[in-house]
Amino acid sequence: MNWRVLITLLGKELLETARDRRTLFMMIGLPVLLYPSVLLIGTQVAVLRQERVEKGVSRVHLETASLLDVPLIRPWLEATGKIMVVYSTDPRRDLREGKIDLIATTKAPLSESFFAGKSLPVELLYDVTEQRSLEALDRVDKLLKDVAEREQRRRLENRGIDPAEFMPLKVTRVDLAGNVKVAGAILGALLPALLIIITALGAFYPAVDLTAGEKERGTLETLLSTPVTRSELVTGKFLAVFCLALVTAVVNLLAQLGTMYVFFGQISDTLPGAFASLLRNPLPLLTVIGVIMVPMALFLSSLMIAVCLFARGFREAQTYLTPVMLLIAAPALIAGMPGIRLTPFWTFVPVVNAVLVVKEVMLGGVSAQALFSVFVSILAAALFAIACAAWLFQREEVTLADEPVLPLSLRRKDYPPRDFLTPSHGLAIFGVVMALIFYLGSVLQARWPLPGLFVTEWLLVLFPALAVLWLVRADFRAVLGAKRASPAAFLAGVLLGTGTFLVTAAFGAVQERFLPMPEAFREAYQRFFDTDGSVLSGAWLFLVVAVSPAVCEEVLFRGILLRGFTRRFRPWIAALAVSVLFGLFHLSIFRFLPTALLGIPLAYLALRTGSLFPSMLTHALVNSLALALSMGLVPAPVTYWLFPAGPDVARVSEGALFLGIGLVLPGVVILERRFRGTSP
């Protein structure tokens, strides 16, 4: 690595970028102008709203059991002057429409309850979605409690009893979070996430411009003809993108801090004074941000360069980077939400860890150890991404490719006949299917569980997949692996499928402990199995839950996706990737692991036998087993022997585990002995 060359490359990239108005604006103009004004206006509006609620008078409609009670109860409510009793002809509607804030109803006349030494039931009706209604509830509740406490004391004293005897516990709440923590929580949700997103945006345009842009303008080949090594070239580019991302981050951070100073000058009296101290001494915050943002900018720039290298032009690179931006922004924003804290696990997840560590500082501090761990983990991720980018740059098909891309067309004759699909074709089909399921299938299934699932599988999964295959004139048999398989293949499938099902089920209780399935989910899941017990409805259930997924999902996953992926990747990587997609397909965090695990033997089976049919049979078998267990069709002693602990005890069921392994092994042996080398 020649330093003189690196500095020359870096200097040229920076000079070129500095002369590009678009990139310059995205880097400096956007954060300086747009972002602070949005923050300023947004926060001001929020504060003003809160203030109006707190200073405003709550409008309460009073309904009493006896009309005579109104003049007696009204003074209770209006004691502090923050509540006004109003009259409404239709109080419930007015409450819903926000014309009043609360309805207070007494259920008995005062003379028969409160004044007769008994208890007066009071009902408070409010609207939880309205800040003003909640504030009114709080006020009325407090006032009524004061009245009740005074009356209680009076009654006890009348009987000559010390009130303290009747209050063995006196609970007082003190909020220790303090103002710094509250303000920190609010800002903590926003600032770190925005910082990362803006840094990523700062890397976005330079990354596209310096790689795909250079390729498109035809200047990359000029560079490749010089004695500069590929490593020097990619390092120079990477350094440039890194510098630009860092400049963007710094400009943005300064803009944010500046905005807040201005903001505090304006309404300092309405905000917690202690919060200002965080800004008066922002050094710890800035230090942590500095320590974290440098490797973060390294990571983001190398990641983006690596992705952009696949693109042949500017537009293509932007298309590739858009999902990457989403992958960065979504976890950043989610990690910013209150309640998520820096645990050892999150320490090792890039982006999330950076957001969380900055948030921890704003919430009051972070240990040097935690900061160090996050730093090292981001740095490791950055180095990995740099290595990937450097490796890609060594490849001639990446740097010198000028093969045209296949056009996207809806006319069948635009496509030459083909006997394979690429991973990107498969992923495109997967994306379409997922969108259909998400927007249409989930709605159908919520309304009509079984028919909905049936329609989802055949019309939203199988049909679009086959339609695309027809459109691009793919050879169905070759693309799907739809060819005959020997009985041995099916036998291996039965062994593998049953075994894997038992093994994953054996760990079900353990997952339940770490990731308990909410009751609502369980009920919705169970609803699928509600039948009237007749043979016909049993057959319908079998068709929908066992057969349909086996046919439709196997075509998509072990057919189109798996065969597409094996064209570009090694078989085991393809099998793993498709299994992860298969897990994601089920759209449930609780079912992700079991289904993804099941995907692996199915993919293995399809690859070894070269046919889709054994994995279809196996899939149907596994679903039938799950169905039989859920419906209690398996004899109780067998169920008990397999899962002796019952579903509530968090331990691995040895019976199921050992039987499962005992079935998987012969399945693997059959596949390895009979089918090794026959796979495509």
Next chain:
Amino acid sequence: MLEAIRLGKVFRGRRGSPLWAVRGVTLSVRKGEVYGLIGPNGAGKTTLLRMIALMMRPDEGEIRLAGQATGDAPDALRRKIGFASGNTRLYGRLTPREILSFFGRLYGMSRRLIERRTVELSGIFGLDAFLDARCETLSTGQLQRVSIARVVLHDPPLLVLDEPANGLDVLTSEALFQFIRHAGERGVAVVLSMHQVSAIETLCHRVGLMHQGRLVAQGEPEAICRQADAPDLRSAFIRLVSGSVDGTGESVP
């Protein structure tokens, strides 16, 4: 100066099967010699020239530069080569002076040397008028002159030019041919590919005819004409290509 021995380059075809873009090509170019490559589109000329310019590693065979094997250290040896093609464009947001200075430093030239060469080349190629204007504002002809100045900036003993006359008008092309002739006279070895067969005939000492990745004929233009029993190189080209093998090859990167 340049020896290429049984060069081969294989790409992955559309269906995953290997596709030889160049195979078994052996050629040598002496100092001061201008060697021209002709052949239909997709014959493998660009791939061959990229390998000769040490930008692509051959999958078969070897390249020797001034008697030196290039296998291990192709990066440093690119210093001896000036390469230009239709794809070696210039940075639009930089000026010719900045571009020459940038590439000069990449070739390891000292600041003083770069300045001297810039003055020299500005004189030869008439760059003075636009030396400090951004390249995005220059005309095609002006850009071509800057491009050539960039190629010869470090005074390389071997020039590799892939379709250098593409998109040039008659006058600019003529200036380019003039320059190539001069380079040859100064002892620089030149390998170039061009679709203008008549220009190749007058410009080059020797010619290689490529078809479907192979060198189907090689020698002095007159020798090739004799071999194909044709009156001129153009007819010889057509006869050799359409006669020897059917159709045109599949286009390869």
